[in-house]
Amino acid sequence: AQSVTQLGSHVSVSEGALVLLRCNYSSSVPPYLFWYVQYPNQGLQLLLKYTSAATLVKGINGFEAEFKKSETSFHLTKPSAHMSDAAEYFCAVSESGANSKLTFGKGITLSVRP
Amino acid sequence: DGGITQSPKYLFRKEGQNVTLSCEQNLNHDAMYWYRQDPGQGLRLIYYSQIVNDFQKGDIAEGYSVSREKKESFPLTVTSAQKNPTAFYLCASSGPGFYEQYFGPGTRLTVT
Numbered sequence: 187a188q189s190v191t192q193l194g195s196h197v198s199v200s201e202g203a204l205v206l207l208r209c210n211y212s213s214s215v216p217p218y219l220f221w222y223v224q225y226p227n228q229g230l231q232l233l234l235k236y237t238s239a240a241t242l243v244k245g246i247n248g249f250e251a252e253f254k255k256s257e258t259s260f261h262l263t264k265p266s267a268h269m270s271d272a273a274e275y276f277c278a279v280s281e282s283g284a285n286s287k288l289t290f291g292k293g294i295t296l297s298v299r300p
Numbered sequence: 301d302g303g304i305t306q307s308p309k310y311l312f313r314k315e316g317q318n319v320t321l322s323c324e325q326n327l328n329h330d331a332m333y334w335y336r337q338d339p340g341q342g343l344r345l346i347y348y349s350q351i352v353n354d355f356q357k358g359d360i361a362e363g364y365s366v367s368r369e370k371k372e373s374f375p376l377t378v379t380s381a382q383k384n385p386t387a388f389y390l391c392a393s394s395g396p397g398f399y400e401q402y403f404g405p406g407t408r409l410t411v412t
Binding site: 195218220222227228229230231232235237276280286287288290291292293 | 304306333335340341342343344345348358388390392399400401402403404405406408
């Protein structure tokens with residue numbers, strides 16, 4: 187069965203600092219991996235996805251993530267945090283490709299200090 | 301423009317009442333999903349449907365029911381059997397060749 191672990195529930199960084207949000211997955215087959223962002227009282231917006239092409243994936247708003255099979259990780263990074271990045275971030279995994287179920291991690295809340 | 305709509309944004313009900321949450325999409329997607337979100341628990345799958353007139357239980361289906369009579373619509377009924385219905389409910393859809401899911405804005409249900 188597939189699963190996602192997002193360690194810690196809250197990360198706080200200063201504006202302009204590196205953002206690193208960790209995601210580890212468990213999957214019995216090559217996975218498809220996703221990062222979503224959620225602003226308060228809104229739905230989820232896709233940041234980026236890994237679907238077995240390039241291991242370094244670039245997304246919207248300057249975010250990127252690297253798929254590392256040996257570490258079963260898909261950590262999300264952004265070189266320089268902006269105040270508007272404050273939100274909740276979810277990592278998700280799918281084993282079955284298109285139109286298949288996603289399993290989500292518990293989410294990480296990112297705070298950005300001025 | 302295309303997207304997923306959920307209505308209403310906020311919903312209040314008394315304990316013991318059934319309530320139906322609406323989800324409509326005009327993306328021509330085959331698959332639709334319902335998730336429940338509670339603080340610190342991420343998203344948990346309630347029901348999903350990959351084709352009209354067919355749906356499957358997710359991880360937390362007890363106390364919920366759905367129908368899929370039209371491709372565009374996937375309403376969720378929260379029944380009185382759901383022991384703790386207060387939560388944020390999210391609907392999503394995905395289409396042919398799409399690995400990701402697209403989400404609606406959500407409905408916050410409060411039952412007192």
